[in-house]
Every structure is written in structure tokens, then in C-alpha cells.
Amino acid sequence: MAALRPVRWSLGGPAGRPSGGRRVVVGGAVTLGVVLGALTGCTSEPPGPQDAAEALAAGLAAGDLSEVDLVAGTTPAQAQDGLASAFEALAAVTPAVTLRDARVDAADDASATATLDFAWDLDGPGGAEPWTYATTAHLQRDDEDVWRTAWTPAILAPDLTADEALVVTREAAPRAEVLGADDEVIVEARPVHRIGIDKTRVTAADQDAAARGLAAALELDADAYAERVASAGDKAFVEAIVVRDTDDEYDVDRLSRLPGVLAVADELPLAPTRDFARPVLGTVGTATAEIIEKSGGAVAAGDLAGLSGLQRQYDAVLRGTPGLTVAARSDDGDRELMTIDPVAGQDLRTTLDVDLQSAAEDVLADVAPASALVAVRPSTGEVLAAASGPGGEGLSTATLGQYAPGSTFKVVSTLALLRSGLGPASTVSCPPSVVVDGRQFDNFPDYPADALGEVPLRTAFANSCNTAFIGQRAAAPQDALVDAAGSLGLMPAESLGFSSFLGTVPSDSDGTDHAATMIGQGRVLASPLGMATVAASVAAGRTVTPVLVVDPPADEDGDTATDGSAGSTETSPDEDGSDDASTGTDEPRPLVPLAADEAAQLRDLMRAVVTDGGASFLQDVPGADVLAKTGTAQFGPQEDLRNHVWMIAVQGDLAVAVFVDEGEYGSTTAGPLLTRFLEDPAVARG
Structure with a gap:
């Protein structure tokens, strides 16, 4: 529309003439209503301060005021310097700044007030509530209808002045025990x-x-x-x-x-x-x-x-x-x-017993190879001691070590055989050697001759006859061994609230690998914690789950710190006929609960190891009768075979596993360490 020029009207002048002598003719007649109507229809409201206030909030949140229009007297660079100086101590943190409202002053439509809400997350996730406050910014509309911010440091923090800067003092909380x-x-x-x-x-x-x-x-x-x-x-x-x-x-x-x-x-x-x-x-x-x-x-x-x-x-x-x-x-x-x-x-x-932990560490103090001693209370599953010897070089051999358990695993194999119908008095054959798929398995070199031949399962277990257990492998299929391991607490997927490994039994073994599994070699792996749990399950008459952290609180981000597994996980082709070092059971099988009568038979058999077998040295340990099982597992190349050595034992409401990475036999290397621990006054006091 054409621009309107201001017209002055004088209704009292000469007829048909506006004052000032100019003649205006519109359609032959001029009326006041027509002109006023034209003026009213072409007038627009000036812009409000909302957009400018939102731009200010966004600039403060981004730490960049270059796009903020400021009232004359302050340049964006000066405002930016003021912001940087005031917030220098908070440079690592970004505030959330939101516009609460922007209101035009009732008495002056060219002035407005914006309220800004600040929120600083000064202590990171999971810390204290954010620091929140509100500030006020004043805006002015200039002759070109542009709203500009009147810059002042008080926009940044309550009552902040040009000679002040924010500082943060951090006081560490007392660390818990x-x-x-x-x-x-x-x-x-x-x-x-x-x-x-x-x-x-x-x-x-x-x-x-x-x-x-x-x-x-x-x-x-x-x-x-x-x-x-x-x-x-x-x-x-x-x-x-x-x-x-x-x-x-x-x-x-x-x-x-x-x-x-x-x-x-x-x-x-x-x-x-x-x-x-x-x-x-x-x-x-x-x-x-x-x-x-x-x-x-x-x-x-x-x-x-x-x-x-x-x-x-x-x-x-x-x-x-x-x-x-x-x-x-x-x-x-x-x-x-x-x-x-x-x-x-x-x-x-935690459940650690200070006296028992100290006693366990004293026992291992002079053991050169990697070693461990774990003690568990069968009635509760509480881990009373989890000691790792100095040979582990700082790694938790006790809870993370992965080793072939050797003949201590015969407790698991025996459970599978009991479930197949055998009993402690059942006759089994214990020859000096047995061949499976072309591979020869022998008993350990000092196996007693009077325990060879047709013997009760009790005798084969007490003296740890490898050939007898391998000879009964058809009665204990691999799935039965996996189930028996789970019944005794060797559950690979178990989450215990601390960095740990219990054990794994492969589900796909056959031939020589299955034969090796029967005597705790091949691809079977266990930790000292896992074998202590086996002994504890036998003692308790039910499947025990070890407990180390009591009512574990949620760890940071659900993350579980792992310091790495301790010790060797490799097996040699001479042990299982395969170079496959796979350690995991493919899919966890449903838990088969340990029955009370099964556990009673296992306790009887473990007692026979002490009364009639390879752990007779434990007969003189003071206190309740000791039940035990020895274990030796070969590893390394054929020309340089070495032995992992084990002992597991039960005495009263105490289950113990002792492990040494390299030794002679379970009875001769781990056995004396177990004896020292059980005879320690702190352990004897119970």
C-alpha cells in the first residue's frame, strides 16, 4: 500500500478545505472515518523480547555470546571476556541455561526483563543435586525495533560484580571402610x-x-x-x-x-x-x-x-x-x-575372617610358584579366606585362577557315577594303565600296588585310581559330568558380586577328551575358590554358592572391575589329545540340586581318602574328622611335563582348597600346606 502522509484536519474552516489551504478530494467527498480506518488497518505491533531473551540463554549455555545483541557501550567481545573470567574456575563444566520468561515493562514497552534459570552439574553423575539459581537480564528495544541485552555480570550469577569471579572449593568425603x-x-x-x-x-x-x-x-x-x-x-x-x-x-x-x-x-x-x-x-x-x-x-x-x-x-x-x-x-x-x-x-x-586370612597368607608366604588357599564356611557359603601367594605376582590366584583341577575333580566324577547307579561298594577295575582311542592313561607313579585290580569304588577313590574312573566313563556321559559339576557349585555363569571364576566343564567332549575330563584334566578348569566350593557343597549337603561381599551395593555403572585371570589356562596335546584350549560350557544347563544322600556318600568317600588312602597324614590333625581329596594335573609339553597340585578338605563347618601351580603331588606339596593351615590356632578355634 502507498505510504500515508500525515494530514491535519480543521472541521471548522471554509467548507471543503482542509486547514493549510490544501484541497483533498476522495470520491467527491472526504470523511474522517475513511482516513482513520486506513490508518488503523496498516499499523503493526512492535516485536516482543522473547526471541532475544532465548538467544541470550542459548549463548550463555554455549559459552558463546557472539550472536547476542547488546546495548551500546558493551561489545560482544567484552561480554565474552567477562563470561570467561567469571566462569574460569568452572571451565570444565557446562551450565544448563533456560529462559523462564521475558516480560515487557508495563510502564515502558521498549524495556523488558528476562528471568534465566541456571543449573550446574558440578559433581558428575550420581553426585549432589545440581547447583541451581536464577538471574535477571534487562533488555531494551531500539529505534529499529531490535531488542538488545544490557550486559552486566549479574546476568551470570546472583549479584555478581565486575571485580568478582566464581570459585569452587571441593572437599573430599571420608572414604568408607x-x-x-x-x-x-x-x-x-x-x-x-x-x-x-x-x-x-x-x-x-x-x-x-x-x-x-x-x-x-x-x-x-x-x-x-x-x-x-x-x-x-x-x-x-x-x-x-x-x-x-x-x-x-x-x-x-x-x-x-x-x-x-x-x-x-x-x-x-x-x-x-x-x-x-x-x-x-x-x-x-x-x-x-x-x-x-x-x-x-x-x-x-x-x-x-x-x-x-x-x-x-x-x-x-x-x-x-x-x-x-x-x-x-x-x-x-x-x-x-x-x-x-x-x-x-x-x-x-565382606565375609573375610581376619585371623583365618592371615593364617592362610602365612602358610603361603614362602611358596615360590603361584599358589592359593581358600576357606569357605559350608553352612553359609561365606568365604573366610582367599589368599594368593607371592608367586602370583599380585594376581588373585585364589578367585581368578584357571587350572586343571586334577583328581580333586573326581568328587564331581564320582557324583555322576553315583547317579548312574554305582555305590561306594560297587566293584570297578583299576589296571595300571588304560588305552582310549590310541592314547594311554596311567596312574600316578607311586600308586599302591595293593589297590590295583578289581576294587570297590571306595578304594579307587581313596587312592585316586585314574584308570578306574576312565574305565567307568560310559556310566558318566559328558552331560552328566556338567550336571554334577553344577550340583557341586562349579557354575561358569554365576555372578558373585566380585571378580571371580569358579570353573567350567566343556559339554562337547568325547573320546580322549571325555576320558581326561573324568580325572579333571583335558579342558576342565577350576579356580581354588571353585574347588573350595565343591568341598563346601559336599559338607553342607546342598549346592553352595560362595559369598564374599555381603549385600553387595550396585557397583559403578553396573561395571565389574576385573584384574585379569591368574595363572596358566593352557593344556597340552599330551593331556587331552587336542590343542583346543576352549574353556567354556556352551550353554549353562539347568541346575540339578545336590541331594542329601548323594552328599553323605561323598563325605564317606572323602573320609576314606584320610583313613585308607593318600591323605593319611591328616588323621592326626586335632579337632573334628578331616575329609579330603588329593589332586595332581599334568601340563606342558611331553618332554617337560609339570604338575599343578591340589588338596581339598572338610573339617567341621570349614571347607578348604589349597593349590600350587607347580609341585610334586597334591599329597606331598599341597598336603603339608593344608595341614599347617588346619593346625593353626586361629583355625582350630573355629
Whole structure:
């Protein structure tokens, strides 16, 4: 439509003339109503502030104000600098900023107020509630109907001024304790000294010598430690070792007098000794970059975190929630804006018995190969001890080791035979050797001659006759062995709430592989925990599921930390006629419950091992009668065969498995270790 020019009307002037002497003729007549109608129909409302306010909220959330229109006097670059300066301490976190509303002032339609809601997730997922607050922004509409924001730091945080910046102070929560049986404290804060080179205490030229001197005193790798010191910052403290205040092995005062060395007093969550259940419990230390990244903000640089074992798996539960304080800081001090108190972690309850765990570790202390001793209470399934010897080099041989169980698996094979109709008095043939599909199987070299021939199953079991069990393989098909293993607790898919492996029995074995399975070799694998569970199931008269963590809390993101399996999983072609190292049962079969009468017969047979067989040395152990089974499993190439050695035993309400990676026989290598454990006063007290 054509532009309208303003017209002044004078109805009291000469007829037909507007004032000012101009003549206007519209259709022969001019009326006031027509012109006013034209003016009203072509006038539009000015734009509201909504779009501009939403652009401001989006720019604040993105940390980019370049697209925000500002009132003259402040450039986008200046506003951006103010935002960066104010939020510098929060640079790693992005706020959620939403527009609550934008209202035009009632008295001035060129002014508006926008209310912005901020939410900062300062503590990552699973932490404290987000820090939330609202701020107000003022907007003005200019002559071109563009709404512009009047920039002020108070848009960013309540009452924030140009000389203030936000600061965040983080207070770590007290880390919770790890408890054992009867809630006895195992892991708690204990005084330590962090010992290392403080690079501010020694000249640059002397730092290498200082690092090597400390490494030599601590018997550490001097080259590796010197390299760490050299690569650290100019003012860094480079930790070499953490020493308990109760550890007499290190003279902290003497170490502190070495050039450049600083001993920093601190506290760390520690078990009673450096080695106490360490492969299972794990360790706590300064959070790694990987842990920090995976935590999504819940763990910050410098925080303590679980580095392995249960400490890592349940770190989110144990570490609690840190406290946070946000303040506006200026030269005049801090103005507090928000405070969240730290929330202590939740104690992790385990079933470990401190005295029995210590006794088990004492038994294994001088065993050179990888070794383990596991003790389970049959009536409850509680794992009382899960000790791994030093030969495992820090891996949990007790709970993660995967080894052929040898003749201890004959408890499983015997259960399958009992279910086929045999009994302890049933006659079986025990020749010196037996051939299956061209492969010869022998008894162990010192097998007693008077136990050969046609003998009761009790005699074959007590003396561990390989040929008798292999000769009965037709009565115990592979599926029957898988079922019997499950009945005794060897369930490969069982989730126990901690990093563990019980055992596997392949379902597809036949020929020599099936024959090898009958005597616990071939592709059968078990852990010491698994074989202790077998013994516990026999003692309890039902299928036992081991328990180590009591009422396990949900672990972080449902993730289960695994430190890797301990020990060899390989078998040789000379054991099973195959190079196949497959370990898994294809599909878990339905559990066949262990019947009470089956367990009673197995207990009778295991007692015969002590009274009439290869574990007679256990007859003199004080206390209740001991039931047992020996085990030896060959591994390695034919020209260099070696033996995994085992003993499992039951005494009263205690089931034990002892394993040594390389030894002579179960009775001669693992047997003395079992005897020492059962005779330990802590074990004898029950």
C-alpha cells in the first residue's frame, strides 16, 4: 500500500478545505472515518523480547555470546571476556541455561526483563543435586525495533560484580571402610609417609643423582624413577613409595636426610598389612586419568580412588560424595553462594575372617610358584579366606585362577557315577594303565600296588585310581559330568558380586577328551575358590554358592572391575589329545540340586581318602574328622611335563582348597600346606 502522509484536519474552516489551504478530494467527498480506518488497518505491533531473551540463554549455555545483541557501550567481545573470567574456575563444566520468561515493562514497552534459570552439574553423575539459581537480564528495544541485552555480570550469577569471579572449593568425603566377618574393620585410614624427591629441594644439576640415590635406598628401578623425576615439573614432588608408619622395614628419618628427599605425612585407606588380601581387596591411590575421565566428573584430579579389586569395583560406593562450596571471590574476600556438605561413603561388608586370612597368607608366604588357599564356611557359603601367594605376582590366584583341577575333580566324577547307579561298594577295575582311542592313561607313579585290580569304588577313590574312573566313563556321559559339576557349585555363569571364576566343564567332549575330563584334566578348569566350593557343597549337603561381599551395593555403572585371570589356562596335546584350549560350557544347563544322600556318600568317600588312602597324614590333625581329596594335573609339553597340585578338605563347618601351580603331588606339596593351615590356632578355634 502507498505510504500515508500525515494530514491535519480543521472541521471548522471554509467548507471543503482542509486547514493549510490544501484541497483533498476522495470520491467527491472526504470523511474522517475513511482516513482513520486506513490508518488503523496498516499499523503493526512492535516485536516482543522473547526471541532475544532465548538467544541470550542459548549463548550463555554455549559459552558463546557472539550472536547476542547488546546495548551500546558493551561489545560482544567484552561480554565474552567477562563470561570467561567469571566462569574460569568452572571451565570444565557446562551450565544448563533456560529462559523462564521475558516480560515487557508495563510502564515502558521498549524495556523488558528476562528471568534465566541456571543449573550446574558440578559433581558428575550420581553426585549432589545440581547447583541451581536464577538471574535477571534487562533488555531494551531500539529505534529499529531490535531488542538488545544490557550486559552486566549479574546476568551470570546472583549479584555478581565486575571485580568478582566464581570459585569452587571441593572437599573430599571420608572414604568408607571395608569390613570383614563380624564387621571387623579391615581397611581403614592409617598413617603413612609419602616419600619422594621434591625438586625444589635440589638443584637441577643434582636431581638425577638425588633420584637415583633414593631409588637405590628403596631398591627400586633407578633408571625408571630418575626418568619420572626428570619429566616432572620444575617444582614437582615425585613420589617414590608410600610407607606405613608401622612398617619397620623403612627408616623414614634416614630416608628424609637424603638429598632432595621429602617425607610427607598423610593417611591412606589400608588393610592391616601391605599384603593382606591385596589381590582381592585391591588398593587405593591417586586417581588415574582414565578413572577421572570415566567418572564423568565425579572424580577430580588429586582425589583418592580405588585402583584395583573390590576398592575399584565399589569405588563409587566407598568414596561417597564430595562437598562443594561456590563463592564469588574478589580482593575483599569470598562471598559464599552455595555449599553442599560432603557425604561419607558406605562401608563395604565382606565375609573375610581376619585371623583365618592371615593364617592362610602365612602358610603361603614362602611358596615360590603361584599358589592359593581358600576357606569357605559350608553352612553359609561365606568365604573366610582367599589368599594368593607371592608367586602370583599380585594376581588373585585364589578367585581368578584357571587350572586343571586334577583328581580333586573326581568328587564331581564320582557324583555322576553315583547317579548312574554305582555305590561306594560297587566293584570297578583299576589296571595300571588304560588305552582310549590310541592314547594311554596311567596312574600316578607311586600308586599302591595293593589297590590295583578289581576294587570297590571306595578304594579307587581313596587312592585316586585314574584308570578306574576312565574305565567307568560310559556310566558318566559328558552331560552328566556338567550336571554334577553344577550340583557341586562349579557354575561358569554365576555372578558373585566380585571378580571371580569358579570353573567350567566343556559339554562337547568325547573320546580322549571325555576320558581326561573324568580325572579333571583335558579342558576342565577350576579356580581354588571353585574347588573350595565343591568341598563346601559336599559338607553342607546342598549346592553352595560362595559369598564374599555381603549385600553387595550396585557397583559403578553396573561395571565389574576385573584384574585379569591368574595363572596358566593352557593344556597340552599330551593331556587331552587336542590343542583346543576352549574353556567354556556352551550353554549353562539347568541346575540339578545336590541331594542329601548323594552328599553323605561323598563325605564317606572323602573320609576314606584320610583313613585308607593318600591323605593319611591328616588323621592326626586335632579337632573334628578331616575329609579330603588329593589332586595332581599334568601340563606342558611331553618332554617337560609339570604338575599343578591340589588338596581339598572338610573339617567341621570349614571347607578348604589349597593349590600350587607347580609341585610334586597334591599329597606331598599341597598336603603339608593344608595341614599347617588346619593346625593353626586361629583355625582350630573355629
